[in-house]
Amino acid sequence: DAGVIQSPRHEVTEMGQEVTLRCKPISGHDYLFWYRQTMMRGLELLIYFNNNVPIDDSGMPEDRFSAKMPNASFSTLKIQPSEPRDSAVYFCASKEGLGDFTDTQYFGPGTRLTVL
């Protein structure tokens, strides 16, 4: 398996523009997580899905952020409109569906977002 795949790897956009980040989890993994990493706040969980259903979105910072998982092999994180403070590295991670969180999460390579 190629591991978790994210695109794009780098995104530079201007304030006010819509940004869409994409993730393909490892095949067979039932859980998908979106994280944001910044120097100030570290690694924050934004939202996670189980079997394509959003379970906990309490980490989503504002209504400008939305996430979807239309099928088991694809998820998007959208920011509309984007702001400079959204600049960060966004990671997607996935894991098997063992019913709890005591198994390994595999991270994708991340998308480095810069909002000017």
Place this chain on the structure above:
Amino acid sequence: GENVEQHPSTLSVQEGDSAVIKCTYSDSASNYFPWYKQELGKRPQLIIDIRSNVGEKKDQRIAVTLNKTAKHFSLHITETQPEDSAVYFCAAGGRRALTFGSGTRLQVQP
């Protein structure tokens, strides 16, 4: 929810010395404690984990200890090498999704 605190934020050691990173957690229901290593510009990768039914686990030069009573766990790296230089994150969870510590930047001086 869970709160994980990690210390120190930076750590510099000489090659061959040992390094210790400490974390505390707040939720007594947490039963899984992984450690991730993130090299510059790369993704976090699991290096070792421990579950609450054991107090210590070793894997070559890396060990993790857990004190459930005090709610703290530590990462120990012996005989450090330059390739150990990275940011290390602890996390706690298990029954709930993982909460990560703020990270420790380890620099191993040759």
